[in-house]
Amino acid sequence: MNISVKIGQSVFPNPVTVASGTFGHAEEFYGQEEVLKLGALVPKTVTLYPQQGNPPKRICETPAGMINAIGIENPGIDAFIDLKLPKLKATGVPLIISISAHSEDDFAVMIEKLNDAGGLSAIELNLSCPNLQKKVLVAQSAEATSSVVQRAKQVAKYPLIAKLSPNVTDIAAIALAAEEAGADAISMVNTFMAMAIDIKKRRSRIGNFTGGLSGPAIRPIAVRMVCETAAKVKIPVIGMGGITSADDALEFLIAGATMVAVGTYNFVDPRTPLAVLEGIKAYMKANKMTDIRELIGSIQR
């Protein structure tokens, strides 16, 4: 059974990965198997300089989901490369490094540092960040997305993945802009802007006032968006949003995703990615499929 997939020239042994920000920083905790069997590891987004993150409360539980406003707390790219990357490389699992920046120059500087560090399989551009020059959320503007991806493509020696925000009218249009600008894959979706209010205190439940919704609650919207986008772009799509089981992941694959990522549900059950992988293989076997390509985008219209 062939379940390996490709992004640009990079090969991944299987299509199951984890969503940035939901795995990692706790390498010593995950049993060997959970990490070593992943198709790729995606650590939390890194920025050029260290960021301390948002004040508490950073998370809150909502019906079948959660809202988070962590604020991309991270040690900065230099400390990440010196302290975290060696341990990640030691796992031997293909690495997709997620980065974010407030300007195209900063993206380029970070990519050059990652080029030099070596040992990656791809770089994911987290575009859910404000662009200080253009004064827009990059992922909310086809033009800004295109110009960030173009600039990144000029410097990157690794395949580039554009991670898109679902907080747009037409996500497929943004995906097309990223593809035309040279992206090797699309990763979607990031969280939905959301809010929850403590009615006793009449305050937001989130320190940052608003946050991003994730978890099973968003899955049907994410599946629809992946289905629409995969039909329009030629590059692979990494699908995510509320995956809790193999059945959930299969929806994304059938909708057209080439890879699937488990996010929020890692917090509920750290073994989920493994269960998803086993379940996909079992489904292929039961349906007499020998190549994952028979499954990807097999939705009947």
Added chain:
Amino acid sequence: MKKIQGKYKVVELVRVNDIYYRLVLDAPALAKAVKPGQFVHIRVSDHFEPLFRRPFSVYRALAGKVEIFFEPVGKGSKMLASCKKGDVLDVLGPLGKPFASPSRSVKQIVFVGGGIGVAPFMIFSDTLLKHKAEKVLLYGGRSKAHTFSLAEFKKNGVKTFISTDDGAVGVKGRVSELFSKIDLAPTTFIYACGPKPMMAAVAAFACDKGLSGEASMEEVMACGLGACLGCSIPTTKGYRTVCHDGPVFDLKELVFA
């Protein structure tokens, strides 16, 4: 590589008083591994409601059994209070940084427990039977209903003092009032666990008297593993996760808004 996820059978659910419960799990591996101050992250439902696990300090770990001592306050803990003997719970643990074991130069150990915050001090006193220091528990309950027998602490050689907000049992007022009942020395070490205002009062008191100590903090948690950075609190060293860098912190490191 540590094994941290397990499914354990409920041996017993005990009503301690009108408010508190004690849940006993058959969990030999967990009982062996856990250290005082560490917690377990329990899945209270197989469905998406509630989604997150719920964190609880380990109250006791004897003879292959792990106990938690809890107060049903919201939907998750209420579900736990309705579980039955024989139910199987999915548990992550032991998690978090334990209390520092007191060095031999510590001559007096003061546990300060506010309400359900008393939980980690039972297992702690179980492990300190051989420590020569004088051991004291200052327990603050909101009302008479929040008090319970401290006999198990006394059996472990711990002197106990109680306060309630209205004075119905013990001293009237906050648990910090009880500090006046004991003779503190520079060799005293304080361990505190309870609501935030209590912790702030204890931290201020310790600072004022030049005493050292630790506090076990609470924050809403998703992963419990240090992966999501959702449970961070401000410390003098910047934001630190309660689940992974804590829940136990040096009293001097805590920053109260």
